[in-house]
Amino acid sequence: MTFTQERTIADQVRADFPLLHQQVNGKPLIYLDNAATSQKPQVVIEALEDYYQQYNSNVHRGAHTLSGKATDAYEAARDKVAKFVNASSRQEIVFTRNATEAINLVAYSWGMNNLKPGDEIILSVMEHHSNIVPWQIVAQKTGAVLKFVELTPKQTFDFPQFQTLLSDKTKLVSVVHVSNTLGCINPVAEICTLAHEYGAKVLIDACQSAPHLPIDVQQIGCDWLVASGHKMCAPTGIGFLYGKEKVLLSMPPFLGGGEMIAEVFLDHSTYGELPHKFEAGTPAIAEAIALGAAVDYLNSIGMDKIHAYEAELTAYLFQQLDKIPQIKIYGPYPNSQGEGRAALAAFTAGEVHANDLATLLDQEGIAIRSGHHCTQPLHRHLGIPATARVSLSFYNTREEIDIFIHALKDTLDFFHSILG
Ligand code: C6P
Numbered sequence: 001m002t003f004t005q006e007r008t009i010a011d012q013v014r015a016d017f018p019l020l021h022q023q024v025n026g027k028p029l030i031y032l033d034n035a036a037t038s039q040k041p042q043v044v045i046e047a048l049e050d051y052y053q054q055y056n057s058n059v060h061r062g063a064h065t066l067s068g069k070a071t072d073a074y075e076a077a078r079d080k081v082a083k084f085v086n087a088s089s090r091q092e093i094v095f096t097r098n099a100t101e102a103i104n105l106v107a108y109s110w111g112m113n114n115l116k117p118g119d120e121i122i123l124s125v126m127e128h129h130s131n132i133v134p135w136q137i138v139a140q141k142t143g144a145v146l147k148f149v150e151l152t153p154k155q156t157f158d159f160p161q162f163q164t165l166l167s168d169k170t171k172l173v174s175v176v177h178v179s180n181t182l183g184c185i186n187p188v189a190e191i192c193t194l195a196h197e198y199g200a201k202v203l204i205d206a207c208q209s210a211p212h213l214p215i216d217v218q219q220i221g222c223d224w225l226v227a228s229g230h231k232m233c234a235p236t237g238i239g240f241l242y243g244k245e246k247v248l249l250s251m252p253p254f255l256g257g258g259e260m261i262a263e264v265f266l267d268h269s270t271y272g273e274l275p276h277k278f279e280a281g282t283p284a285i286a287e288a289i290a291l292g293a294a295v296d297y298l299n300s301i302g303m304d305k306i307h308a309y310e311a312e313l314t315a316y317l318f319q320q321l322d323k324i325p326q327i328k329i330y331g332p333y334p335n336s337q338g339e340g341r342a343a344l345a346a347f348t349a350g351e352v353h354a355n356d357l358a359t360l361l362d363q364e365g366i367a368i369r370s371g372h373h374c375t376q377p378l379h380r381h382l383g384i385p386a387t388a389r390v391s392l393s394f395y396n397t398r399e400e401i402d403i404f405i406h407a408l409k410d411t412l413d414f415f416h417s418i419l420g
Pocket of ligand 1: 098099128179228
C-alpha cells in the first residue's frame with residue numbers, strides 16, 4: 001500500500017483538532033469511532049465561541065444589530081449547506097436537531113398525511129433504527145405496510161430484489177446511502193430513478209455519506225435527504241433535511257409555534273414561507289452557524305480529496321484486519337484502491353465479545369464502538385448479537401491503524417490465553 005500524497009491530509013489537518021492531542025488511560029488517544037460522531041476542528045469551536053461572545057441574539061425577530069448579525073450568520077449557514085449538497089435553492093434546506101428529527105419530520109408531515117391502508121413503504125434491513133421506527137409508527141397509524149430490501153451474498157443492497165418489491169402500491173422508498181455497519185455504498189441514484197417510475201417518493205439517509213463523499217441531491221434525484229451535523233465536524237444538536245421545493249411546499253408543518261407562522265389568529269394560523277414553515281421555535285442558532293463553519297472547513301480540504309484519502313486508509317485497514325484469522329468483517333470488501341465501500345469495518349472476532357474488545361482497547365487509548373450500532377434488525381439478519389466497529393476519518397493515519405491492529409492482536413491473544 002503506497003500513499004499517494006507525501007504529506008497526507010491527516011498530517012496537514014491533525015493540528016486543527018484539539019481533542020486528538022490528549023492521552024486516554026495513559027496512552028495517546030486513537031479515535032476510531034467517527035461513525036458515531038466526528039471530532040471538531042478549532043474553527044468550528046471558535047464559531048460557537050464567537051457567537052456566544054460577540055453576537056448571541058435571537059434570529060428573525062429583533063430589529064437590533066446583534067439580532068441582524070445572528071440572523072445573517074444563521075441564514076448564511078443555510079446557504080452553505082444548500083451549496084454543499086447542491087440543492088437548487090436555499091429554501092430546500094430545513095435545519096433540524098439531527099437526521100433522526102429530519103426523518104420524523106417527513107414521517108409525521110408527509111407520511112401521516114399521504115399514506116393509506118395497503119400503501120407500501122420500502123426500507124432495507126440495513127437501516128439505522130431512525131429510518132425504521134418512524135415508519136413503523138406511521139404504518140401503525142395509517143395502515144401502510146413495510147417491505148424490506150435484503151442483502152446480496154456480498155452483503156450489499158439487493159437491487160434485483162428491490163425491483164421485485166416495487167409496485168403501484170409503493171408510495172415511499174426510504175434507504176440509507178452508506179450503511180453505518182456494513183459500510184456499503186448504495187446505488188441511490190438508480191434507486192430514485194426506479195422508484196420514481198412507480199410514482200414513489202424517495203428519502204435518502206446520508207448520515208454516513210455526507211461527511212465522507214461529495215453529495216449532489218440533484219444528481220441523486222431524491223425527494224428528501226437527511227444528515228446530522230455532528231458526524232461532519234459540526235456540533236451536536238444540528239442536522240438538516242433537504243427536500244425538493246415542490247415536495248416541501250405540499251407538506252403541512254411538523255411542529256407549530258413561533259418562527260414558522262405568517263399570521264396567528266385565535267382560531268387559525270397561516271404558515272411562513274419555506275423553509276421557516278418547518279422551523280418552529282428558536283432554532284439551534286450557534287450550532288447552525290458552526291455547521292456552516294464545518295462545511296467551509298470540509299470544503300477547504302475538498303470532499304473528493306477526503307474521499308480519496310479515506311479510501312487509501314480503508315484499503316490499508318482491510319489488508320491489516322485480513323491478516324488476523326479470527327476476524328470476520330461484515331459488508332463488501334473494498335478494491336485494492338479502497339474504493340467500493342465506506343471507511344469503516346464492523347467485525348466479529350470468534351468467541352470474543354465485541355464489548356470486551358472495545359473495553360480492553362480503551363485501556364490502550366483506542367476508541368472503537370461495540371454493540372448493534374442502532375442496527376438491531378441487521379444484526380439479527382446476520383445472526384450475530386453485536387459487532388466491534390472501527391470507523392475512520394480524514395484525520396486518522398496509517399500509524400494509528402498499525403497501533404490499533406497491534407493492540408487488537410494482543411487483546412485477542414490475551415482472550416485466547418484465558419478462554420483456551
Ligand atoms: N449512527 C453510529 O454510531 P442521529 O442520532 O440522528 O444523529 O443519527 C442517526 C443515524 C441515522 N442514520 C445512520 C446511517 C446513522 O449512522 C445514524 C447514527 C451512529 O452509527 C449513532 S447510533
